[in-house]
Amino acid sequence: MTYIPKGKHLIAGEWIGGDRTFRSAPAHGPVHDFASGQVDLVNRAADAAEQAFEIYAHTTREERAAFLEAIADEIDARGDQVTEIGTQETALPEGRLQGERGRTTGQLRLFAQHIRDGAYLDRRHDGALPDRQPPRPDLRLIQRPIGPVAVFGASNFPLAFSTAGGDTASALAAGCPVIVKGHPAHPGTGEIIAEAIHAAIQKTGMPAGVFSFIHGDTHEVGKALVEHPLIKAVGFTGSLRGGRALFDLCAARPEPIPFFGELGSINPCFVLPAAMQARSAAIAEGWVGSLTLFAGQFCTNPGLLVLPEEGADAFAEAAARALEAVAEQVMLTDGMAQSYRDGAGRVGKLASPVAQADSHGRNARPNVYRTGAEDFLRDHTLGEEVFGPMGLIVTTRDADQMIQLARGLEGQLTATLQMDDGDTELAARLMPVLERKAGRVLANGWPTGVEVADAMVHGGPYPASTNFGATSVGTMAIRRFLRPVSYQNIPEALLPPDLRGM
Known part of the structure; x- marks a missing residue:
């Protein structure tokens, strides 16, 4: 059955409309009207x-674990409807949306399992030492939830990083209510997931105010959310410009909060020499596949490839051949397509083309350019993200220059080594640099695809993220919305239940 959006906000269990509306802009399928968020809804x-x-x-x-599992069940129960409206709004293919839904529900179920285990609470007990001089009191520590959390839906992941995505799931797992500002690029998808969460609230008897969803096509709602004194943290996935503006608002509050x-x-x-010599063409093909996957609309898109000058011509030719087989793809929004064209055009004025193609409307064709390490290090703009299927090859004359380039990079989500056994010595020199630059370092793979697991880190030094000690993927994400509380000589009956009997 086709899902017909209500076009309303969900505020503590109540679907609320409004006089001011905006229209969705789907890649195909019907257009729908949605109520536009207002500050009074944020307050409510x-x-x-x-x-x-x-x-x-x-x-x-x-x-809480049963609640998370109920959300996952309710999303799965709407699976076909979620896929249909998601593909209409975003142009992402059905297989991608189905996989992303599985990741979203799997994440909810993983978090449920994780909090059942209880290890995330980091419980500690230092027993009293009354005979010591000075005496030591009885001390017990546990992680406690911080309060209501605001979450901003992401444009490029309408499920896994949006309404019930990682930020929402981890905050709810921690014990924090969530208010989601839906992304206007996929308002119907956001709404049907909000409906699933609402059904899970009713099924498990949770308080209605534990989740609210507000549509928003202006900056007004976002600003009101991060500035509201009852909001204690914000989760966001998006552009550097938009995120930095919200980060600054959080820091400027009378009570600053984590963003x-x-x-x-x-x-x-980084393609190291032995690997380059042994399998240059295969690496080029793998890079192109990762670079252009779903029109390059991943935060882990490998937009920079660093390799030795020797063999660079053959590598570029192999990459160009692989790019010939990549079809034009539809981007998430018209605005993103325009930004991609602008970014590719900017880089094209500073670097030499390897493969260049014009893009029109909401469609995108890949562009790859090439430059030397000296020019890259000299011009900071070459290191700025271009969201879409654009890559830059940077050649280095020797190992020292490759390491110099690595040191000159800003913070990253990922850094990759393409290496063979003969590259171990150079890789060992690069590793101390790369682990300071990125949240995830990988070898002989490609960074697109972020496993939801205990050991995953999806974050990194600024500007990759605003908090280098946190991750937005994996079970450690729950810790963002907890804070340690120490209890000194507190009677057993007054302690949190998870601390009693220690």
Whole structure:
């Protein structure tokens, strides 16, 4: 059955419309009208979240785990409808949306399993030492939820990084109510997922204010959310410009709050000499496949490839041949397509073309350019992210220059080594540099595709993210929305249940 959006906000269990509306801009399929968010809705949602927090923060781990699993079940129950409206709004193919839905529900179920285990609470107990001089009191520590959290839906992941994505799932797992500002690029997709969360709230008896969803096509709602005094943290995935503006608002509040923003990355890949000599063409084909996957609309898109000058011509030719087989693709929005054209045009004025093609409308064709390390290090703009299927090859004259280039990079989500056994010595020199630059370092793979697992880090030094000690993917993401509380000589009956009996 086709999903027909209500075009309304969900505020603490109530679907609310409004006089001011905006229209969706799907790649294909019907256009729908949606109520545009207002500041008064933010106030209502924040008040409801604060009231819900007093209850939800004290639910048991089992109760919250059952809630997360119920959300996953409700999303799966709407699977065909989610895929249909998601493909219409974003132009992402059905297989991609189905896979992303599986990742989203799998993440919810993984978090449920993780909080059941309880290790994330980092419980500690230093027993009293009354005979010591001076005496030591009884001390117990546990991680506690911080309060209502605001989450901004991402444009490029309408499921896994949006309404019920990693930020929402980890905040709910931690015991924090969530208010989501939906992304206007996929408002219907956001709404149907909000409907699934609402159904899970009703099924499990959670307080209605534990989740609210506000449509928004202006900056007004986002600004009101991050400035609201009841909001205690913000999760964001998006552009450097937009994220930095919200980050600054969070820091300028009378009570500054943490802003967990993932802002952008060019995800450098280093092709080392032995690997270059042994399998240059295969590496070029793998890079092109990763670079152009779903029109390059990944935060882990490998936009920078660093390699030795020797053999660079043959590598570029192999990359150009691989690019000939890549068809024109539809981007998520008209605005993103225009930004891609602007960015590719900017780089094209500074570097030599390897493969260049014009793009029109909402469509994108890949562009790859080439330059030397000296020019790259001299012009900072060559290291700026271009969101879409654009790559830059940078050649280096020797190992020292490759390491110099690595040191000159800004913070990244990922850094990749393409290496063979003969490259171990150079790789060992690069590793101390790269682990300071990126949240994830990988060998002989490509960074597109982020496994949801305990050991995953999706974050990195600024500007990749605004908090280098956090991740937005994996179970450690829950820790963002917790804070340690120490209890000194507190009677057993007053301690959080998870601390009793230690």
